[in-house]
Amino acid sequence: MKNSIKILSALFLIGAVSLSSCKKDPDEEPTPTPTPAATTGSLALHFENMVGDSALVFNTQTYVTANSDSFTVSTFKYYISNIVLTKSGGGTYTESESYHLIDASDLATGEITLTNVPLGDYTGISFMIGVDSLRNVSGAQTGALDPANGMFWSWSSGYIMMKFEGNSPQSTAAANGLLFHVGGFSGANNTLKTVSPSFGVDVASVTTSATPEIHLKTDILELFTTPTNVDFSTLNTIHMPGANAKTIADNYADMFTVEHIHN
Amino acid sequence: MFLKNALKYTMVAATIIVAASSCEVDPPIVEELPADNIRLIVPPGWPYPNYDFTGNPLTKEGFVLGRKLFYDPQLSRDNTVSCGSCHQQFAAFSHLDHVVSHGIDGLLGTRNAPGLFNLNWHTSFMWDGGVNHIEVQPTAPITNPVEMDESIANMVIKIQNDPSYTAMFKDAFGTETVTSQLIFRAITQFQGMLVSYNSKYDKYSRGEIILTASEQNGLNLFMDKCNSCHTAPLFTNMAFMNNGLDSVFTDAGRATITLLAADSGTFKVPSLRNVNLTRPYMHDGRFSTLSQVMDHYSSGVVNSSTISPGVVGGIPLTSTEKADLIAFLKTLSDTEFITDPRFNDPFAP
Numbered sequence: 001m002k003n004s005i006k007i008l009s010a011l012f013l014i015g016a017v018s019l020s021s022c023k024k025d026p027d028e029e030p031t032p033t034p035t036p037a038a039t040t041g042s043l044a045l046h047f048e049n050m051v052g053d054s055a056l057v058f059n060t061q062t063y064v065t066a067n068s069d070s071f072t073v074s075t076f077k078y079y080i081s082n083i084v085l086t087k088s089g090g091g092t093y094t095e096s097e098s099y100h101l102i103d104a105s106d107l108a109t110g111e112i113t114l115t116n117v118p119l120g121d122y123t124g125i126s127f128m129i130g131v132d133s134l135r136n137v138s139g140a141q142t143g144a145l146d147p148a149n150g151m152f153w154s155w156s157s158g159y160i161m162m163k164f165e166g167n168s169p170q171s172t173a174a175a176n177g178l179l180f181h182v183g184g185f186s187g188a189n190n191t192l193k194t195v196s197p198s199f200g201v202d203v204a205s206v207t208t209s210a211t212p213e214i215h216l217k218t219d220i221l222e223l224f225t226t227p228t229n230v231d232f233s234t235l236n237t238i239h240m241p242g243a244n245a246k247t248i249a250d251n252y253a254d255m256f257t258v259e260h261i262h263n
Numbered sequence: 264m265f266l267k268n269a270l271k272y273t274m275v276a277a278t279i280i281v282a283a284s285s286c287e288v289d290p291p292i293v294e295e296l297p298a299d300n301i302r303l304i305v306p307p308g309w310p311y312p313n314y315d316f317t318g319n320p321l322t323k324e325g326f327v328l329g330r331k332l333f334y335d336p337q338l339s340r341d342n343t344v345s346c347g348s349c350h351q352q353f354a355a356f357s358h359l360d361h362v363v364s365h366g367i368d369g370l371l372g373t374r375n376a377p378g379l380f381n382l383n384w385h386t387s388f389m390w391d392g393g394v395n396h397i398e399v400q401p402t403a404p405i406t407n408p409v410e411m412d413e414s415i416a417n418m419v420i421k422i423q424n425d426p427s428y429t430a431m432f433k434d435a436f437g438t439e440t441v442t443s444q445l446i447f448r449a450i451t452q453f454q455g456m457l458v459s460y461n462s463k464y465d466k467y468s469r470g471e472i473i474l475t476a477s478e479q480n481g482l483n484l485f486m487d488k489c490n491s492c493h494t495a496p497l498f499t500n501m502a503f504m505n506n507g508l509d510s511v512f513t514d515a516g517r518a519t520i521t522l523l524a525a526d527s528g529t530f531k532v533p534s535l536r537n538v539n540l541t542r543p544y545m546h547d548g549r550f551s552t553l554s555q556v557m558d559h560y561s562s563g564v565v566n567s568s569t570i571s572p573g574v575v576g577g578i579p580l581t582s583t584e585k586a587d588l589i590a591f592l593k594t595l596s597d598t599e600f601i602t603d604p605r606f607n608d609p610f611a612p
Contacts (some may be wrong), residue, residue: 139318139398140447147402148416148443154402156520157395242522 040116041206043085044213045125047102047110048259049076051220056104066225069232071178075165076104076220077151079131079144082194083114086124088203093117099131099144101151102218113211122204125214126196129252130161133185133192156240158183161191162252164223170232178232180223182248184241191241191249197256205263213262222255223248300605301326301452303383306460307469309496312383314397314455319448321455324435326605329453331431332446334608337421338401339411340367346404346450347608349376353601355537356380356457362548366410373514375548377533378541380459380600384497390530390546392503393520398451415443422446457606459536460496463594468496474594480584481591488578489535489588492571498535498595504571505529507564508545516546528569539593540601553592557585 051063080100085093151160164180204212224230334347349364350356356379388394404410423441494500503517512528530546544550561580
């Protein structure tokens, strides 16, 4: 019904134009350029920080690792960067200046909205856990990369890619503390991980009217297992790049899961 | 010239009158820096610098802001320690006669404060090379608990809340919103202007003067025995070396950063420019005179697993050779640099 009206009015317009004179009217205003239809929309990422199947509760809630060590969490922060979306049928969208610091104590930081995303169906995502090596060697940064955010080593230049702090009775550190500051961007100490949590069969459809929301789970338990089960009695403190930082980074490479997608 | 000076003194006098007559914030003293004096300096015959202000365009306004920040004790936790506290212009921006420097609450560091000059040519900073870029170097002393012990976030708040900075940020960067990035870029504009290239040796190199016989002999000895590490014209090869101070390392040096056994007890080769102005010597300030340094290289070198091949067995020197070498090293002092009014403390009375 709607369509037939459209077609009829289009035909009527063509007719009207054809009937008008071929002589150019000197006073005729130039036809204004019509506003082009939107070709981009938005897509939202929602990171939910969890411990296994439990919601993350700071300090008061005790959790258990794969190594059967119990622990509490006081700090959990990590960088997500270089986000790339894969389009159905080929093509990608790459976010520019793609640096995000997620702080589990500030829920808003887990909500990332990508703008100017070309309309279409997206079937995959990839991003880096941490800050790429170039930005680790490029001088004073700002925004998410501002050293004021407390994720930068001043004595050995470079970003802390992931910061976990807490306590465990198994820890032999002072006050049974756990301190895992993971970083390192070059050579043998490179902790950077580019990951692509699967959408499965789901699709995120970016349209002019709808912003799809991809819900990801970040599982803290994964810091301490697969491939290496961490024993807090022997590994409880990391504050510089090195083999221990790499161990944790190798573990947390699989901490993200796409839970579901809202369209 | 007379007029310019008269104007300057009138302005200073006016400032003093204003300062004496009100409790309000003093108006900033207008700087009379010729804009063409603030530019990238590459002395003739030198390599092109590693840092040339790309992404941080050098301006008079940025330089003046950076100079104020460099000398501002607000960058420390209790507002008592500035960069300039341990980097004094008259000592080529080192800390004269301080084996190690005292920071906040009188706490002592573990390493000797080096002179600051020709930093644009460096690719790493600090004795252990832990800092990889001139713009982020200030984060190290500012946040070090025994130096300035301030957080970057709190430093930004203090500078943002100081009205004497508002117009300076606007003029330098077009915004009144202070960020750590802008603070560090401004400090870098100041530090990047600290180029020392007018020592007696430089004037000799440019054919402007001649050296004494002793200085000339010292130069010849230096080129033969020292230049491989302390390479002219920067008088450092920027590498990390163990110059035979100890057999057991109380400070792991470069290995603090790399964790590599091969780097244990190695430290960045310091530039010897202005060396007669920057005593004491070595990473821990253990030698207080150039004579002691000569004696170390001549007969005090200690073997260890990471010793630099160039100093194994020492570098034997006669007393005349030592005297001539010291005479040459003194030609590396740059009086113009340490008295350049562009670099002095704007807070000084």
